[in-house]
Amino acid sequence: MKNGIFIRNILLFGLMMIALFACDKNSINNSEGKLVSHTLCKDEKNIVFDTGESCVEYSYDAESKVLNFKHINTSFNCCPDKLYCDISINNNTIIIEEFERKAECNCMCLYDIEAEVYNVEAKTYVLKFIEPYIGDQEELVFEIDLSFNTSGTYCVERTNYPWGI
Numbered sequence: 001m002k003n004g005i006f007i008r009n010i011l012l013f014g015l016m017m018i019a020l021f022a023c024d025k026n027s028i029n030n031s032e033g034k035l036v037s038h039t040l041c042k043d044e045k046n047i048v049f050d051t052g053e054s055c056v057e058y059s060y061d062a063e064s065k066v067l068n069f070k071h072i073n074t075s076f077n078c079c080p081d082k083l084y085c086d087i088s089i090n091n092n093t094i095i096i097e098e099f100e101r102k103a104e105c106n107c108m109c110l111y112d113i114e115a116e117v118y119n120v121e122a123k124t125y126v127l128k129f130i131e132p133y134i135g136d137q138e139e140l141v142f143e144i145d146l147s148f149n150t151s152g153t154y155c156v157e158r159t160n161y162p163w164g165i
Helices: 002-022
Strands: 033-038 053-061 066-077 083-090 093-100 108-117 124-130 140-145 151-157
Touching: 033 083, 053 124, 053 140, 066 093, 066 124, 083 108, 093 108, 140 151
Parallel strands: 093 124
Antiparallel strands: 033 108, 053 066, 053 151, 066 108, 083 093, 124 140
């Protein structure tokens, strides 16, 4: 009897741990994509694109069904502890929500992040980036047709701090 209760408690504990970690919002990986890399806080020496723009460069590999993208000049706190994103595919929309673990400083910086999305078919999608600090500026949302064009760049203008300084 005691062995049965002990085994049941172990199984319940295991299931609780799986549920806890499966819902961890601080994870940088999920089944539909992952953050691959990011720059440090950018300064005048390592800025390639106009700082008054937020841009996405994308490329698609039809054989592996992987969509790679680089979000150029996304904004986070100067001391974010950790950057990560949540990537999901809903019908024909790919949503990339960007996060930082902590905002530890009283300043903002521009960063470049690189990520990849898995199991992407060669068809038309809407890419939607959810940026934490854009305020009332234009959202970074655009359409791509991967059956026609496997790479490209899309930019939106940014005027609020820290863009355009």
